[in-house]
Amino acid sequence: MATENLFETDVLVIGGGMAGLLAAIKARGQGVTVSLVDKGYAGKSGSSPYAFYFGAFNPAWGHNLDNWMSHVNTIGEYMNHREWTEILFKDSYERFRELVSWGVEFERDEEGEIYISRFPPIHTESVQLKKRVFGQVIRKQAVKTGVKIFDRVMMTDLLQQDGGITGAMGVAIDSYELYVFKARATVMCSGCASYRPSGWPVSELTADGEAMAYRAGAEISGKEFNEIKSTNADYPAVTMGMSLWLKETLEAQLHDAGPPQVQPIKCINAEGKEVRGLIGSNFMELEFEAHTGRAPLYSAEGYETRPQRRTGGAAAGLSVHTSEGIWPVNTQCASSLPGLYAAGDSCASMMCGAVYPGVGYGIAGAAVTGARAGTAAAEYALQADKPVTDEQQIARIKKAVLAPVERKGGFSPRWVTQLLQNTMIPYFITFIKKEDRMKAALTLVEFMRDHLVPMLFARDAHELRLAHETKNIVHTAEAKLKASIFRTESRGTHYREDYPHRDDPAWLKWVLLKEENGEMKAFTKPIPREWWPDLSRPYSERYPNKFPGE
Amino acid sequence: MAIERIDPELCNGCGLCVQSCPMDVIRIDEKNHKAVIMYPEDCMLCGWCVADCPKNAVYLSPDKESPLIVSWG
Numbered sequence: 001m002a003t004e005n006l007f008e009t010d011v012l013v014i015g016g017g018m019a020g021l022l023a024a025i026k027a028r029g030q031g032v033t034v035s036l037v038d039k040g041y042a043g044k045s046g047s048s049p050y051a052f053y054f055g056a057f058n059p060a061w062g063h064n065l066d067n068w069m070s071h072v073n074t075i076g077e078y079m080n081h082r083e084w085t086e087i088l089f090k091d092s093y094e095r096f097r098e099l100v101s102w103g104v105e106f107e108r109d110e111e112g113e114i115y116i117s118r119f120p121p122i123h124t125e126s127v128q129l130k131k132r133v134f135g136q137v138i139r140k141q142a143v144k145t146g147v148k149i150f151d152r153v154m155m156t157d158l159l160q161q162d163g164g165i166t167g168a169m170g171v172a173i174d175s176y177e178l179y180v181f182k183a184r185a186t187v188m189c190s191g192c193a194s195y196r197p198s199g200w201p202v203s204e205l206t207a208d209g210e211a212m213a214y215r216a217g218a219e220i221s222g223k224e225f226n227e228i229k230s231t232n233a234d235y236p237a238v239t240m241g242m243s244l245w246l247k248e249t250l251e252a253q254l255h256d257a258g259p260p261q262v263q264p265i266k267c268i269n270a271e272g273k274e275v276r277g278l279i280g281s282n283f284m285e286l287e288f289e290a291h292t293g294r295a296p297l298y299s300a301e302g303y304e305t306r307p308q309r310r311t312g313g314a315a316a317g318l319s320v321h322t323s324e325g326i327w328p329v330n331t332q333c334a335s336s337l338p339g340l341y342a343a344g345d346s347c348a349s350m351m352c353g354a355v356y357p358g359v360g361y362g363i364a365g366a367a368v369t370g371a372r373a374g375t376a377a378a379e380y381a382l383q384a385d386k387p388v389t390d391e392q393q394i395a396r397i398k399k400a401v402l403a404p405v406e407r408k409g410g411f412s413p414r415w416v417t418q419l420l421q422n423t424m425i426p427y428f429i430t431f432i433k434k435e436d437r438m439k440a441a442l443t444l445v446e447f448m449r450d451h452l453v454p455m456l457f458a459r460d461a462h463e464l465r466l467a468h469e470t471k472n473i474v475h476t477a478e479a480k481l482k483a484s485i486f487r488t489e490s491r492g493t494h495y496r497e498d499y500p501h502r503d504d505p506a507w508l509k510w511v512l513l514k515e516e517n518g519e520m521k522a523f524t525k526p527i528p529r530e531w532w533p534d535l536s537r538p539y540s541e542r543y544p545n546k547f548p549g550e
Numbered sequence: 551m552a553i554e555r556i557d558p559e560l561c562n563g564c565g566l567c568v569q570s571c572p573m574d575v576i577r578i579d580e581k582n583h584k585a586v587i588m589y590p591e592d593c594m595l596c597g598w599c600v601a602d603c604p605k606n607a608v609y610l611s612p613d614k615e616s617p618l619i620v621s622w623g
Binding site for chain 2: 040041044045046049132151152173174196198201202203204235236237238239241242244245246411412414415418422462465466
């Protein structure tokens with residue numbers, strides 16, 4: 001029934017957001033052939049379009065590297081990889097200038113100078129992208145340099161040969177056409193993970209790249225940390241997207257729906273006290289308030305005239321920007337699998353650590369890692385052998401990819417996703433953790449993995465995509481639970497009631513996950529001693545952000 | 551709810567909404583060459599369709615319904 005389209009390319013980029021487009025352009029700059037594949041439309045997909053703050057470090061603007069580093073080290077609670085944090089800052093200005101040279105517009109002041117946003121008391125500062133359109137400018141640049149773009153095709157599996165990665169294959173989202181890309185090097189830029197939560201426009205971001213890489217044997221990391229966002233409880237599905245570019249047209253409706261979480265939030269709890277979530281904090285104040293029975297919470301602004309109830313979980317399933325996904329084994333974004341690179345929110349560079357430290361790091365991080373990964377992938381491709389066409393592997397994967405359509409019945413991907421959401425999104429699983437509750441959730445998630453996912457049923461090509469995404473959502477839930485159970489302490493956005501304090505130096509480590517004998521195994525990598533906090537200082541000085549009871 | 555309606559009187563079949571939707575909610579009807587809402591339950595209210603439509607033909611509401619909980623489905 002399904003036709004196969006076979007392509008050969010030197011470098012394959014999976015995902016067309018900031019990271020993927022940068023990787024593709026940089027790889028082309030090395031003179032190799034580049035194909036970029038996106039399951040939506042490259043330049044409009046992923047979380048990139050919603051970015052506006054772009055963290056650009058520039059000493060000429062008065063920026064001090066020690067101050068910027070010290071901010072991330074402290075807020076990231078020593079989980080940030082300092083080499084990467086420094087790379088983020090040092091490469092960011094060049095990426096900014098390059099984007100400008102391609103025609104990407106940034107906000108300027110009345111004199112035409114680049115507008116720099118400041119967020120005291122945070123040291124780091126950002127320039128501001130003109131909203132929404134920049135992805136399409138970068139896509140134009142990619143096409144101009146000769147990148148071949150394939151839209152509306154979802155990659156589902158990596159191709160393997162002799163322990164390395166030799167491309168990927170997947171299926172078109174509106175037909176059953178298979179797409180097989182043989183590539184000397186592959187760059188995974190498929191964005192972050194999510195449980196398709198209400199309130200944040202990330203429903204297509206389902207850890208596809210991380211899941212593919214994990215199944216091929218890669219190491220993944222960053223899974224125990226969280227992105228914390230809240231949304232309006234009465235209209236929880238109103239997202240940042242609507243707020244960013246529909247404000248004028250839907251002002252009246254949005255007025256009732258209330259603002260999604262874009263800025264630090266001020267709320268009033270049930271006892272009438274003000275509660276704040278600050279930029280660069282673990283931002284979980286609202287969840288703690290609910291846990292202690294002081295919900296409902298109302299947005300403090302406009303509270304008297306127009307009370308807006310808040311609820312959490314608007315970004316449920318996300319870890320921290322730049323700090324989740326495939327573990328890079330060097331600063332060129334190489335994974336542990338030869339021929340596979342990762343960038344953006346698919347790459348666990350740990351630039352930010354345990355907490356997203358402010359604004360502007362995600363999109364800048366995507367540009368920085370994208371550029372490095374693309375360059376490195378091209379260099380690898382230039383010396384790699386041409387992959388063989390492994391007909392047996394392709395046939396085996398094709399059968400598995402189309403299985404949900406071939407079977408006569410089974411479970412709907414939407415039903416399984418809903419079950420997963422009900423299991424994972426409640427605050428007392430995802431945000432206020434405890435071993436017994438996480439293990440309870442894990443029992444159900446493993447049941448979904450072993451019994452429901454293998455029997456997903458798709459009625460058409462659209463549902464086939466949903467089926468593969470659901471499989472990946474179940475994977476990321478398992479990974480987040482296993483990493484969280486494994487880390488027996490609290491740190492940043494990973495908070496456990498049963499281990500409610502940071503445990504230095506025992507847990508000055510990163511948690512990695514890898515498949516071994518069909519099981520997801522957790523292990524640690526030590527954080528270099530030079531990056532540890534000063535253990536002679538009291539705990540309260542090392543960790544100014546206090547958890548409840550501290 | 552969520553994406554509610556694409557006005558066929560205004561729609562010119564340009565397909566920008568189909569291109570823009572990250573969740574593949576909208577398709578072009580082969581017969582009348584107009585945009586149709588195929589999978590409204592997957593709409594995540596990102597608003598790209600409304601923002602990109604040159605004819606203001608798309609209507610999005612802040613409400614989103616979700617399916618009832620059933621034993622299997």
